[in-house]
Amino acid sequence: MKVLIVGSGGREHAIAVSVAKSPKVDKIYCAPGNAGIGQIAECVAIGAMEFDRLVTFAKEKQIDLTIIGMDDPLVGGIVDAFEAEGLRVFGPRKNAAILEGSKAFSKDLMKKYNIPTAAYENFDDAEAALAYLETASFPIVLKADGLALGKGVLICNTLEEAREGVKSIMLDRQFGAAGNRMVIEEFMTGREVSVLSFVDGKTIKTMTSAQDHKRAMDGDKGLNTGGMGTFSPSPFYTEEVDAFCREHIYQATVDAMAAEGRVFKGIIFFGLMLTPKGPKVLEYNARFGDPEAQVVLPRMKNDIIDVMEACIDTRLDETDLQFEDNAAVCVVLASDGYPVKYEKGFEIRGLENFEGKTGYYCFHAGTKLDADGKFVTNGGRVLGITAKGADLKQARENAYEATKWVEFDNKYMRNDIGKAIYEV
Numbered sequence: 101m102k103v104l105i106v107g108s109g110g111r112e113h114a115i116a117v118s119v120a121k122s123p124k125v126d127k128i129y130c131a132p133g134n135a136g137i138g139q140i141a142e143c144v145a146i147g148a149m150e151f152d153r154l155v156t157f158a159k160e161k162q163i164d165l166t167i168i169g170m171d172d173p174l175v176g177g178i179v180d181a182f183e184a185e186g187l188r189v190f191g192p193r194k195n196a197a198i199l200e201g202s203k204a205f206s207k208d209l210m211k212k213y214n215i216p217t218a219a220y221e222n223f224d225d226a227e228a229a230l231a232y233l234e235t236a237s238f239p240i241v242l243k244a245d246g247l248a249l250g251k252g253v254l255i256c257n258t259l260e261e262a263r264e265g266v267k268s269i270m271l272d273r274q275f276g277a278a279g280n281r282m283v284i285e286e287f288m289t290g291r292e293v294s295v296l297s298f299v300d301g302k303t304i305k306t307m308t309s310a311q312d313h314k315r316a317m318d319g320d321k322g323l324n325t326g327g328m329g330t331f332s333p334s335p336f337y338t339e340e341v342d343a344f345c346r347e348h349i350y351q352a353t354v355d356a357m358a359a360e361g362r363v364f365k366g367i368i369f370f371g372l373m374l375t376p377k378g379p380k381v382l383e384y385n386a387r388f389g390d391p392e393a394q395v396v397l398p399r400m401k402n403d404i405i406d407v408m409e410a411c412i413d414t415r416l417d418e419t420d421l422q423f424e425d426n427a428a429v430c431v432v433l434a435s436d437g438y439p440v441k442y443e444k445g446f447e448i449r450g451l452e453n454f455e456g457k458t459g460y461y462c463f464h465a466g467t468k469l470d471a472d473g474k475f476v477t478n479g480g481r482v483l484g485i486t487a488k489g490a491d492l493k494q495a496r497e498n499a500y501e502a503t504k505w506v507e508f509d510n511k512y513m514r515n516d517i518g519k520a521i522y523e524v
């Protein structure tokens with residue numbers, strides 16, 4: 101079969117590597133893709149938001165399955181556009197992708213269906229939000245309602261900071277239209293865990309757990325980024341936590357969406373916080389995490405095509421989702437200065453060191469081929485170096501060893517990805 105993947109980051113490279121393992125797949129296309137994806141797929145220069153062109157391409161090439169990696173096209177209704185033309189596509193429709201697309205929606209859903217989450221209020225105007233702050237306790241969390249490249253969350257320690265935050269989200273529109281509405285919520289403490297799941301509208305099958313490191317610098321200091329590294333599984337995601345989430349969060353979310361007439365098919369990514377009062381939902385995403393996919397998918401034993409087709413055909417209950425009994429760590433190699441200001445266009449050397457190395461992956465995020473056919477840096481996050489190991493300690497050692505195999509000017513990484521695991 102022919103598969104089209106929509107997106108261009110490390111997550112889409114990890115999806116492409118999994119898809120390429122399926123014996124059912126003869127040909128992979130990726131729009132727009134990147135230089136690494138181009139090694140196993142044919143990249144086509146169509147943007148992820150160009151729905152008409154993507155649909156036309158899928159029809160022309162007789163694509164059997166399209167997989168949407170990114171949030172923006174999902175929230176914008178790309179699945180509806182494909183389905184309207186009778187094309188098979190993996191991901192939630194627009195009316196279900198709102199689970200990620202509107203934080204106010206997802207908070208109201210959780211409240212209505214008693215799914216544990218931080219206490220909150222939604223606001224449509226800055227006046228009311230500012231008035232609410234006068235009686236609030238601090239720290240407090242402000243969230244722009246819509247998609248904001250993972251940056252629309254402000255943690256404010258004082259009333260002054262919170263007032264500034266409301267102004268920047270709702271009046272100065274720092275995050276654009278994402279700030280038409282906002283959520284103000286209780287500040288929670290605890291460990292964060294990411295749990296991704298396959299959902300067919302009725303049945304949900306969770307994948308192995310993972311943890312992201314969002315801050316730019318060691319010790320969780322510096323600015324928030326798209327993610328500087330991940331490990332899987334999370335030792336903090338115990339059987340007890342899993343049992344609680346199964347009872348109160350996972351199926352409850354799928355059932356709530358169905359009850360609202362918003363049947364969800366695709367990936368639900370549960371951003372959880374393990375608070376002293378039990379696990380609570382921080383956020384939902386409607387797609388694989390990046391860089392969570394880079395540590396979860398290499399450990400999955402199933403044929404990803406089979407699982408995705410089962411979701412589309414509402415027969416996920418027949419699938420026995422299985423993961424290897426090992427661990428994986430992904431260390432992001434970024435361009436120094438990310439996420440603020442960085443240079444691009446530096447040659448990447450040593451990529452060939454990954455060839456033939458089982459259990460090691462060099463997922464490309466911001467890379468491209470230059471006019472001479474050389475791999476060069478083309479973004480803030482450049483590569484996601486991933487390694488498996490018998491346990492997290494081994495996987496971590498392997499991943500950091502492999503970060504030495506590639507070089508480029510201004511290479512920057514965190515040195516403590518997965519270090520928290522030693523505090524168990």
Ligand code: AMP
Nearest residue numbers: 218241250253285286287288371382383
């Ligand atoms: P989100 O995009 O909702 O996952 O938020 C980004 C990050 O902000 C999360 O990964 C948390 O580290 C932090 N965060 C979000 N909501 C809260 C909260 N209610 N309490 C504490 N930290 C939060």
Ligand code: GLY
Nearest residue numbers: 312327389390391
């Ligand atoms: N790693 C967090 C995300 O993909 O949203």
